[in-house]
Amino acid sequence: MATKISTELLIMILNNVQSIQDLHSSLLVNRIWCKVTIPILWELPLGQECCTDNKKLRKKALCIRTYIxxxxxxxxTLLIQNGFYLSLSPPRVTFDYPSFTHKLRTDNLVYFISIYSPQISPLQITGPGRYNNNNEISITKSRILFHEICKLIINRCSFLEYFKLAKVPGEFRNSDLIGSILKLPSAPEVFRKLESLTLKIRDELIYSLYKSLxxxxxxxxxxxxxxxxxxxxxxxFISVQKRLENLSITSSYFLNCNSLLWAIISQRETLKILRLKFLNFCHFWGKLSPIGEFISLQELYIDDCCEFNLDCQLLASSFTRLNRFHFRNKYGTPQEFIIKILETANINLKNIYLDLYPTITSDTFSAILNYCTKVTKLTLYNLxxxxVIAIxxxxxxxxxxxxxxxxEEGFDANKLLCQMDEKILEILKMERGYLVLIV
Structure with a gap:
């Protein structure tokens, strides 16, 4: 007699299936398998990164037809009044598909709309900043369809766990279609359980979202x-979070980020990964007093930030438990800030990446040698x-x-290898390590 699998166990198993083809096959096993698999499949179209395979993209875009x-x-009725032909989308569905959409990427939705209905694509420009009459009609249709699908998902699903707003054409932002999502009556409850948020639009309209969120x-x-x-x-918005673990912030124009840095400091008990890019630290005011320890922070990435002042050393002394430190800067080297991080994290640091301009100073290099003796992966540029020999x-x-x-010009990798201690190379070989030369 065949052994039955409980529904709970089946859900756990199928949630870990990576192959879409296998998930489609599971639909055919029986009614129970089908009922369990459908919600898993319908989290994928608007929640995954889009592939580059046009055939697969067109297949995924058919979700628009099902949503309709x-x-x-x-x-x-609204769609019909605006010139949509719905013969391929009859009002008969087996499942409540929008209720399974717990991951929503607006860039995917816009892209699928353009693929599903090429004649109403918002991306077809006929001239520099101008649209012909047909294109203006197409843009209007796209806005309507975009809004109605968003409204459908928000009204039907019980929660969203992932929301990404990126690569939305200006025509969608200017008409406040995005802001209208959070004005729906059911939106507060749906967004309340949000766990992952990506906002990649740099204009003033995004701040109405911050205010609502x-x-x-x-x-x-x-x-x-x-x-x-x-x-x-x-x-x-950052300060009100209670469980924030992974934070990535990219600025533009090297803005004064004093209040933003204090918001980050307010999350020092929960943050595990912090990524900062294009921030200006010159006006950071740490009051020259201890900031407090980032007790959970394991990974710190700083790319092309500038103007590190004296108070930044107080911030650096808070990173006591760093396991990974990534620093890249082409605008000058904040030597004291970097040395303080190396000194504070000390033997906890296992992975270090430094790409400094114009070179790694002797003091910074000495700090690596003296403090980071337990490092397992080391990437250093401009040595x-x-x-190199000292390492x-x-x-x-x-x-x-x-x-x-x-x-140095004329750097000879063969000469370097000859000067390396043979015992060190033997240890690396025995313990299955790797030596990477970038010359």
Whole structure:
């Protein structure tokens, strides 16, 4: 007699299936398998990164047709009145498909709309900034369809766990279609359980979203944000979070980020990964007093930030438990800030990446040798020949991967290999480590 699998166990199994083809096959097993698989499949179209295979993209875009079939009579009437032909989307569906959409990427939705209905694509421009009459009609249709599908999903699904707003054409933003999503009566409850948020639009309209989300969402785990304003709403939105673990912030124009940095500091008990890009630290005011320890922060990435002042050393002394430190800067090297991080994190640091302009200073290099003796992966750019040799002569017993480039002209990799201690190379070989030369 065949052994029956409980529904709970079957859900756990199918949630870990990576192959879409296998999930489609599971639909055919029996009614129970079909009922369990459908919600899993319908989280994917608007929640995954789009592939580059046109055939697969067109197949995924058919979800638009199904969403239209799920619309009520009022929404379908609105589409018909605006010139949509709904013969391929009859109002008969087996499942309530929009209720399974717990991951919503607006860039996917816009793209699928353009594929499903090429004649109403919002991306077809006939001239520099101008549209012909047909294109203006197409843009209007796209806006209507976009709004109705968003409204359908928000009204039908019980919650959203992931929301990404990116690569939305200006015609959608200017008409405040995005802002209208959070004005729907059911939106507060749907967004309340949001765990991952990505906002990649740099204009003023995005701040109406911050204002609304601040009142709804306080348990977001992952944030990936871009901004280009001094607006206080973003720092306030970050500060109200209670479980924030992964935060990525990209600015533009190197804005003064004092309030933003204090919002980040307010999350020092929960943050595990922090990524900062194009921030200006010059006006950061730490009051020259201890900031407090980032007790959970494991990974810190800083790319092309500028103007690190004295108070930033207080911030650096808070990163006591860093496991991974990534710093890249082409606008000058904040030597004291970097050294303080290396000194504070000390032997906890296992992975270090430094790409500094114009070179890694002798003091910074000495800090690596003295404080980071437990490092397992080391990537250093703009080294001198003597510094490369010093790495191999140092007591890095746990080093497994060393990547570097050398600033000296005529650098001879063969000469370097000959000068390396044979015992060190033997240890690396025995423990299955790797030596990476970038020359």
């Amino acid at each position: 079939s799920c619309m009520d009579a009022q929404a379908r 601040k009142l709804i969402c306080e348990n977001i785990l992952n944030m990936d944000l871009e901004f280009n304003s001094h607006d206080q709403l973003l720092p306030e 001198s020949f003597e510094q 191999f002569n140092n007591n890095f017993n746990e080093l497994r991967v060393f990547s570097f480039d050398c600033i």
